[in-house]
Amino acid sequence: MEMFRFGNIEYLWGLLIIPVLTVIFAWSRISRRKALKKFGNREILNELMPFRSQSRPVLKFVILMLALAFFVVGIARPQFGSKLKTEKREGVELIIALDVSNSMMAEDIQPNRLERAKRAISRLVDRLRDDKIGLIVFAGDAYTQLPITTDYNSAKLFLNSVNTQIVPKQGTAIGAAIDLAHRSFTPDGEANKAIIVITDGENHEDDAVSSAQSAVDDGIIVHTIGMGLPSGSPIPVLRNGQTDYLKDRDGKVVVTKLNEQMLEQIAAAGQGIYVRANNAQVGLNALFDEINNMEKQEMETRTFSEYNDQFQYFFAIGLFLLLLEFVILERKNKYLKNINLFGTKRS
Template sequence: MFRFGHPEYLYLLVLIPILAFVQLIFRYQRKKKLKKFGNLELINHLMPDVSYVRPVVKFYLLLLALALLIITLASPQFGTKLETVKRKGIELIIALDVSNSMNATDVQPSRLARAKLAIERLADKMVNDRIGLIVFAGDAYVQLPITSDYASAKLFLSGINTNMVPTQGTAIGSAIRLANNSFSHQEGINRAIVVITDGENHEDDAIIAAKEALEKGIKVYTVGMGLPDGAPIPVTPGNQSSFMKDNQGNVVITKMNPALLKDIANVGEGKYIPANNLRAGINDLIDELGGLKKSEIESKIYTDYDDQFQYPVALIILILLIEFIILERKNKLLKNIDLFTVDEHKRDEEI
């Protein structure tokens, strides 16, 4: 796996052929000027220490060094890198209700869509914290283990829908208990759970689950999605022409249960946020979470690309060293082992 971190610098490589062409022109002009003084073979004998090849070699070495410098500026990257970083933050797990009632549109564009927007807003405001994601309906599942990678959190969030959990229902207590067991094993970290649901709990005792969380030092916050008057549940998400009906053929109206969500938040020493005041409520939640004491968190982060600029830099140093060692004129002490001696006729042609 290979890429350039700043590929825009590679456009500078166009300078290499331009400079090479300019150098050819100068050599041609020099050859023309020398011919004005007489026979080239005679001139060469008059200047025995002058080398016509060394300056060319030095020039192309500098040209190669320039090309490598441009590649270095483009930041070559390849391989994978595992980094261990230490940050001060908290751990937060969001439990999101994905039961069919979350498709209701009493909160626009729908309860679930509004909840996902709220989570995105929350993730955008988090700094140096860990975040995890649980989805639940009749059962609860870990969608994203606790992580510091907010981009991954948003990616997983985008794929959430009400078809993810096969068992319908609203098992808030199961979601809270699963969240309790999904935090890291590192000690001394402040933790919180945010349950986003319409509150229609039919499966278990969420109050007891919130007490269990508080006993572990984990605060529980609730965000109510929906309005007290309720709304019908679309058979197909986004389609308002067909709604779910009960056994008697009546359209099912789903209503938010604010009383239960308030009780859960009170027992969990958190806070209840109603959907009709979601923007201000999320801001308050962010402030409350920000007020929790930050602890040092050690995280391992995978990066797909690792900078490898040291290799072209090493080559540049080596090339410049060689260019410095090579003299433009022939060395009298080493003239018998001149590596740059070429056939006289070929040299005349190059001049």
């Protein structure tokens, strides 16, 4: 549900002209200053040009750029939602539980397990139509990254911010992720529900199989995707700006391996399917086809159906700034320049 939007958001690219003009203005000021130095001493020149102002041209330029910014935003047609309507859609509710533990940085799946999973989720979001999606991240514990929604743009935005640093506790608590997803679906919603757990399966924290069985008892299907290869891979870490590999207490390089047996057990308990990712595909497309075959249930969604343009306010402010820039002279006012409000000596 979006309350604010731009009717012509592509025009916001016009804001890029402001830093370009700023660079040109700064260059012209520097060039002018160098040219004046060639004519003689700065103090003498100031005496010869008593009404010349150093700050006013800068102030006028800043005001002009602000006016330009308001005009560009106005042309992009900012709009606020004015009327809510309730729509009935047929779809499913889907929550993705994404492992963000350090082992997901292993590079047996290129460029690494986590980045490859994020790209696949992004492509999955592009295929959704009337379905709801939520995102949970987990390591030693599970956290809601995005509550269940039909706002696919927000889903992709939140997905982009996912990394291994967003959770305070390391580990791989798959059961906690399934339990949190279980509680995160729309209360009393009639839509069919599914959880997709994307992880390397190295679960050391809880009983994920029991969590999957509990979800099934409430009609929720649990699918799993295994990120990584059974042969395993070291975990890259940054030390002093250089790439190293995670080591155990004995100084040996830690190798993280895909635990397929665990993920197969979770999928079986959750009455879902298990897919192993590789460097050719992650497997979300296969799962999407599986989810698409689920019976679609009618869901109610509240969205804004009418938007009011607010561009006139931006144009009004832009025009006021233009008028202000016009009345401010580049030179000092000859009647006001000698006024000394604070009684200080002039050098």
